[in-house]
Amino acid sequence: MGNDAPSATTNLEEVDYGAVQASPEFQRLRRTHRSFVFPVLGACLAWYLAYVLLASYAHDFMSTRVFGSVNIAMILGMAQVVTTFAVTTWYVHYANKRLDPLAEEIREEIETGDFQKQGAR
Amino acid sequence: MRHFEAAASTSPGEPWLNIAIFGAFVAVTMFIVFRASRNNKTAADYYAAGRSFTGGQNGTAIAGDYLSAASFLGIVGAIAMTGYDGFLYSIGFLVAWLVALLLVAELLRNTGKFTMADVLSFRLKQRPVRIAAATTTLVVCFFYLLAQMAGAGGLVSLLLGIGDQLGQAVVITVVGALMIVYVLIGGMKGTTWVQIIKAVLLIAGAGVMTVWVLALNGFDFSALLDKAVEVAENPAILDPGLKYGVSDTSKIDFLSLGLALVLGTAALPHVLMRFYTVPTAKEARKSVVWAIWLIGIFYVFTLVLGYGAAALVGPAVIAAAPGGPNSAAPLLAFSLGGPLLLGLISAIAFATILAVVAGLTITAAASFAHDIYASVVKKGKPEPGAEVKVARRTVVIIGIVAIIGGIGANGQNVAFLVALAFAVAASANLPTIVYSLFWKRFTTKGALWSMYGGLASAILLIVFSPVVSGSETSMLKTDAIDFAWFPLSNPGIVSIPLAFLLGWIVSVLDKTPEDPKKQSEMEVRSLTGIGAEKAVSH
Numbered sequence: 001m002g003n004d005a006p007s008a009t010t011n012l013e014e015v016d017y018g019a020v021q022a023s024p025e026f027q028r029l030r031r032t033h034r035s036f037v038f039p040v041l042g043a044c045l046a047w048y049l050a051y052v053l054l055a056s057y058a059h060d061f062m063s064t065r066v067f068g069s070v071n072i073a074m075i076l077g078m079a080q081v082v083t084t085f086a087v088t089t090w091y092v093h094y095a096n097k098r099l100d101p102l103a104e105e106i107r108e109e110i111e112t113g114d115f116q117k118q119g120a121r
Numbered sequence: 122m123r124h125f126e127a128a129a130s131t132s133p134g135e136p137w138l139n140i141a142i143f144g145a146f147v148a149v150t151m152f153i154v155f156r157a158s159r160n161n162k163t164a165a166d167y168y169a170a171g172r173s174f175t176g177g178q179n180g181t182a183i184a185g186d187y188l189s190a191a192s193f194l195g196i197v198g199a200i201a202m203t204g205y206d207g208f209l210y211s212i213g214f215l216v217a218w219l220v221a222l223l224l225v226a227e228l229l230r231n232t233g234k235f236t237m238a239d240v241l242s243f244r245l246k247q248r249p250v251r252i253a254a255a256t257t258t259l260v261v262c263f264f265y266l267l268a269q270m271a272g273a274g275g276l277v278s279l280l281l282g283i284g285d286q287l288g289q290a291v292v293i294t295v296v297g298a299l300m301i302v303y304v305l306i307g308g309m310k311g312t313t314w315v316q317i318i319k320a321v322l323l324i325a326g327a328g329v330m331t332v333w334v335l336a337l338n339g340f341d342f343s344a345l346l347d348k349a350v351e352v353a354e355n356p357a358i359l360d361p362g363l364k365y366g367v368s369d370t371s372k373i374d375f376l377s378l379g380l381a382l383v384l385g386t387a388a389l390p391h392v393l394m395r396f397y398t399v400p401t402a403k404e405a406r407k408s409v410v411w412a413i414w415l416i417g418i419f420y421v422f423t424l425v426l427g428y429g430a431a432a433l434v435g436p437a438v439i440a441a442a443p444g445g446p447n448s449a450a451p452l453l454a455f456s457l458g459g460p461l462l463l464g465l466i467s468a469i470a471f472a473t474i475l476a477v478v479a480g481l482t483i484t485a486a487a488s489f490a491h492d493i494y495a496s497v498v499k500k501g502k503p504e505p506g507a508e509v510k511v512a513r514r515t516v517v518i519i520g521i522v523a524i525i526g527g528i529g530a531n532g533q534n535v536a537f538l539v540a541l542a543f544a545v546a547a548s549a550n551l552p553t554i555v556y557s558l559f560w561k562r563f564t565t566k567g568a569l570w571s572m573y574g575g576l577a578s579a580i581l582l583i584v585f586s587p588v589v590s591g592s593e594t595s596m597l598k599t600d601a602i603d604f605a606w607f608p609l610s611n612p613g614i615v616s617i618p619l620a621f622l623l624g625w626i627v628s629v630l631d632k633t634p635e636d637p638k639k640q641s642e643m644e645v646r647s648l649t650g651i652g653a654e655k656a657v658s659h
Contacts (some may be wrong), residue, residue: 012651012652015651017638017641017642017645017646018637018638018641020641020645021641021644021645026645026648026649029648029649030644030648033648034559037223037224040223041219041220041223041224044216044219045216045219045220045383048212048213048216048379048383049379051212052209052213052375052376052379052380053376055205055206055209055361055362055375056361056362056365056366056372056375056376057372059360059361059362059366062360062361063359063360063361067343068341068342068343068344068346068347069343069346069347069350069359070342070343070346071359071360073205073359073360073361074205074208074359074424077208077211077212077424078421080212080215080216081212081215081417081420081421084215084216084218084219084413084417085413085414085417087219088218088219088222088409088410088413088414091222091223092406092410095227095406100403103648103649103650106645106649106651107649107650107651110645110649110651111651
C-alpha cells in the first residue's frame, strides 16, 4: 500500500481497527477461533454436566462394581480427567497450527501500516 | 504404622519439630523473596513481575495458586469423610480449566494490563465498570481468604496441639503477619517464586504419600477401597450420594456445587491476574497447559489420599481430631511416616496457605490501587510511585481483615468455603467476561446489572442458606437463630444463570449502544495480540 515512511513502526493509535475487523483475513481468524472453541467447550461442559447428573440421580448405575471394588463412578471420574487432558492437547495443537499463523499475518499487516486511518500519515 | 489416639487433644507429632521445619521453609522462601524483589521498580514490576516469567514457570505458579488448602486439606478430608461426593470437587476444579483455556486466558492477556477490570472496562464506560469489577474482585478475594485462614487455624490446632480458641487466633495472626511481609517486600515476583516452590513441594509430597499408600496395599487400588470400607464400616463411601444423595434438595445442592466449581475458575481474579505475568498470549496458553497437567495429576492423587486417610486413619478418628476433616491429610502423613512426615507435610500445607493468601492479597491490593485509586480517584493520572504505595498500604489492610475473618471462620471445611468463593466469582464476573469478549451488543448497563446482580444474589442466598444459620454446624453455631429460608448451601444454580440473564436482557433493552470503534479494537487486539503489553526489560 505504498508505505514510504522510513520508520517501520506504526503508531497503533492510528490503526483503523474497524477496517481490520471487517477484513476477510480477520473474519477468517475469528471464524477459525470460534468454530473450535464454542463447540468443543460446549461438548466438554455437557459431558461434565452429564457426569454430575449421573452422580446425583443414578446412584445404582454409578455404584456398579466393574473390577474389584472400583465402580463406574470412579471410572467416569477418571474419564473426565482424561478428556480434560486430551482436549487441552488438542486445542494447543489447533492453536499452534491454525490460529497463530493467521494472527501473525494480521499483526504484520497492521504493523506495516496497511490499516492506517485515512490521512493519518 | 502408628496410631493416633483421638481422645487426646494434644498434637500427634512433635510441636517443636513442626515449628523447626516450618521455620526453615519460611527462612528459605524469605531469602528468595528478598533476592527476587531487588528489581521491583514500576507498577508492572510490582503487579505483573515485569511480565518476565516463562510459560512453564507461570504454569507451575498457577498450580501453586490454585492448589490451595482447599484442594489439599479440604478435598482429602471430604473424600475421607463423605467418600465419593468429595471427589466431585477434584473433577469440577479440574474441568473448569477448560473454560479458562478455551475462552479466557489468551484473549485476556492480549487486552489487559494488570487486572480483570482492565479487560471489562476496555470498551465500556471506564468509571462505573471499573468500580464494579474492583468490588467483585475484593469480595471474591475476601471469601477465598476466609477459606485459607480457616484452614490455617485447623492445621495449627492439630500441629501444635493448641486446642483453645485464643491460641489458634494468635497463630492465625502470625500467619497473616508473615504473609503481609512476603507481599510487601516481594510483590508479584516474590509471590510467584513462593508459589512455584510451594507447588513443587506440594505435588511431590502428595505424590510420595500416594505411592506410599498404594505400596502398603500392594499397588492394588481395589484393595485400598476394601480396606477403607472396612475401617469406615460403611460400603457407601465408595458410591456417590453419601453426603448429597439424602434428599431431593441435597441432590440439587450437588448440581449447584458442580456448576459453581466448573464456572468459577475462569472468573477468579487471582487466577486471571497470573496471565499478565507472562510476556505473550502464547506463553499464557503454555502456562495454562502446564497448570492443567500439574493440577490434574494432583487431583488424581487426592482420590488415593482421601481413601487412604479413610483406610489408615478412619473417619471416626478424623472427625474427633482437632481441626476436623481438614486434618485428614496430616493425620494420614503421621500414620505413614510418623512425626517427621507429619511435620514435613504440615509445613507444605502451611506453605500452601501462605502462598495462596499472598497471591490473593496482591490481587486485591492491585485491584484497589490500580482500578479504584489510580483510574477512578486520580482519573488515570496518579503521581509517579503513588499507585504502588497505595497498593502496599492496601496489602496491610487486607492482611488485617483476613486475620480477623480467619479467626471467625475457623473450623469450617475449607473446600466447602472455597466453593462459595467460586460461586460468587462465577456469578459476579463470568457473564461480563464472556459477554465483553464475545458479544458485540453488550453494554455498560448490562455489565453493571450482571456484576452487581450476580454478586448481590450470590451473597444474599449464602446469608439465607443453611451455611450461616439454623443448625449447630452453621457459622452461627446454634439452632436457636434460624433465618435460612434458602434450602441450598451453594447458590450457584440460581445466581449464575440469573447474572447471565441480567447481562443479556439489560443489554438488549439498553438504547445507548457502546462505541463500535472500541469494540473493533478490543476484538482485533484480543485475537491477534497487537498492542499487547510487552515484557519489562531490566
